[in-house]
Amino acid sequence: MEINDLFPEEQFFAISNSEVPWFADITNFLAANIIPKGLTHQQKKRFFNDVKNYFWDDLFLFHRCADQVIRRCVTGSEISKIVEHCHSGPTEGHYNGTKTTHKILESGFYWPSLFKDAIRYVTLCDKCQWTGNISKHDEMPQNYMLSCEIFDxxxxxxxxxxxxxxxxxxxxxxxxxxxxxxxxxxxxxxxxxxxxxxxxxxxxxxxxxxxxxxxxxxxxxxx
Missing domain, CATH: 3.30.420.10 (Ribonuclease H-like superfamily/Ribonuclease H)
Structure with a gap:
């Protein structure tokens, strides 16, 4: 039979245009024990030190964060949707960058530029820019609470x-x-x-x- 070469070409085209995740080297090392090529001695030392905090489990990579909580690593295509959901989703309240980052971490996701991406998204949010900061004019008057003991x-x-x-x-x-x-x-x-x-x-x-x-x-x- 005549060989149909369209299928291999389509596969190669898809692979060449697909996004390479930021954790590709870590995944290759944990799954197949493949060490990245072209690394200097210092880069290899840092790579082996960082890879200790990662775990490979059935097509998903997990990272042990500084608070000792294990979170799933996400690719670049998922980042924008996660940040949008945690900042301006139906159950969220257009928080600032720090609060949005905490919401993402509470949801169990991680990527290296998490804090920068959350702050950048907040600065580009149209609703947040229209709202602005809360001034003295917007604050509610507060009465002094007297701290005392019984019968004082x-x-x-x-x-x-x-x-x-x-x-x-x-x-x-x-x-x-x-x-x-x-x-x-x-x-x-x-x-x-x-x-x-x-x-x-x-x-x-x-x-x-x-x-x-x-x-x-x-x-x-x-x-």
Whole structure:
């Protein structure tokens, strides 16, 4: 039969135009024990030192990273899709370059220029460039959180006036900031004298606090 030479030519053409992965030398050494040619003594020494962190397992190459997590090595054709998915995918939030890199590592992928490719992709992302950086104008106002222990800080205020009940028209309420413990007493007036009398009873039970927070009304101003 006449030999059909189209099939070999097509195969050679496909091989010549296919992308050579960055880990081709490492794969050849681990799978077939083939040492790359043309390497100097220093390059061979570095190659054998780097290849210790790679593993070949059934058509996939894995790399043990600095955090001792084994991740799959990917080729150049997969890199753009992985970065796009981890940065602007349906479940992602257009993070910066560092956060996008962490998302890629959490997904279990690795290649040598991972950090540079992620930062380059973020700088070329149109949506990220339109958003820009967060300025002081965009920040939410934050209230100071007072750090204290139980019964160290009390909040005090009057409630009322209410309709007279047994001669009492006001309720003096104090609340502990930490435990939310509430102390209350019905009083006939809301002057500083009854406040001092109430606080003496409070201090004898819970000791003297570090601070008492009030609205600085006249009934809380007393030497």
């Amino acid at each position: 800080v009390w909040d005090i205020d009057f409630m009322g006036p209410f309709p007279s009940s047994f001669g009492n028209k006001y309720i003096l309420v104090v609340v502990d900031y930490m435990s939310k413990w509430v102390e209350a007493q019905a009083l006939p007036t809301n002057d500083a004298r009854v406040v001092v009398r109430f606080l003496k009873k409070l201090f004898s039970r819970f000791e003297t606090p570090r601070a008492i927070i009030s609205d600085r009304g006249t009934h809380f101003c007393n030497s």
